[in-house]
Amino acid sequence: MIEVKNLHKGFGDVKVLKGIDATFHPGKTSLIIGQSGSGKTVFLKSLIGLHTPEDGTISFDGRINTQFTDKQKQQWRQEIGMVFQGSALFDSQTVEDNIMFPLKMFTNQSYEEMLERVNFVINRVNLKNSNLKLPAELSGGMQKRVAIARAIVMNPKYLFCDEPNSGLDPRTAIVIDNLIQEITDEYNITTVINTHDMNSVMEIGEKIVFLKDGRKAWEGTSNDIFKTDNEAVVGFVYSSNLFKKVREAYLKETK
Template identity: 75%
Template sequence: MIVVNDIYKSFGDTEVLKGISTTFEVGKTSLIIGQSGAGKTVFLKSLLGLHTPEKGTIVYNGKVNTEMTIEDKREFRQELGMVFQGSALFDSQTVEENVMFPLKMFTKKPFAEMLERVNFVLKRVNLENSNKKFPAELSGGMQKRVAIARAIVMNPKYLFCDEPNSGLDPSTSILIDNLIKEITEEYQITTVINTHDMNSVMEIGDKIVFLKDGLKAWEGSSKEIFKTNNQDVVDFVYSSNLFKKVREAYLNEN
């Protein structure tokens, strides 16, 4: 579990995060949404420990970020997995080498043991027998699955995803969403996703945090977002006619 307590973050005279508090639960997919410039990326980087808030705390399973020792931070880095927007695979390395990279960096396991773990996670993301392929030989969706395999190879407690569906077609996006959701529940990971994809919001949003101008303007589940009267959320989520019709149908049925 991650508990965020009243965090503030500024760059120079610009205050980007303005007292955000929320909780991200174990085994749940939590989505951060909002307009460009709302503070989503800074918020995600703060959760990752890449930015240090000037005020407030972030608590990871009882460990407070401001009280972490160097050893605590090293341990925390081993407990998190990250899926980057562009997959961020090493072009010169094979799928096997990409997925094995965190194991080589953070563990001293024998090669055979690392390879066994790599093969296990590749099978979990339906990429068996892809070990020796290079990223250039893979589709965008397959590259994203390799990125997910690399993110979970260390059996993380926390999984952070930055626009995981960016650049993917709708059907592949749904597959990636479902894979992240399944892995989150199966391995009881605390998963936080930064996204603009409203399909993700509707399909896998156990919790949704809507940011506006550095503030938490709304939070709730994918079901609750259908019923909200928060005009900022309505204007953002239901800007397309398709989602307007989906919301109208839901409200009529309920």
């Protein structure tokens, strides 16, 4: 579980995060949403330790990350998996080598042990027989699967995804959403996703944190978001006519 209490972060005179409280639970897909400039990217980077908060705490199963010793920090980093917006694969390395990279960096496993684990996660993300392919030989959706496989190869407790559906067509985006949710549930991972994709919100939003001007303006589930009368949320989520009609139909049925 990740607990965030009174989180503040700024850059110079610009205050970006202004006292955010949030809790993210194991086995749940938690989504951070908000307009550009709302603070969601800074929030995610603070969670993974790329930004140090000016005030407040972020704790991982009761451990406050800013209080870690160097040894504890190294251990914590091994508990984190990260799926980057652009997949961030090494272009000159094969699928197998990309996924094996964290194992080489953080473990003392033999090559045979590492390969066994790599093959396991390759099969788990439905990329069988892709070991020796280069990223350029893969579709965008397949590259995302490789990125997910690399993120889970260390069997992480915490999984962070930055715009995992960026650049994908709607059908492939749904496949990636479902894969992330399945893995989260299957391995009881605490998963936090930074996204602007409203389809993701509706499909896998077991918990949604809506940021506005650096503050948490609302939180709830994908079901709650249909019923909310929070003007900021309604204006953001239902700016699309499609989602507006879906919401109207939902409210009509539940009256």
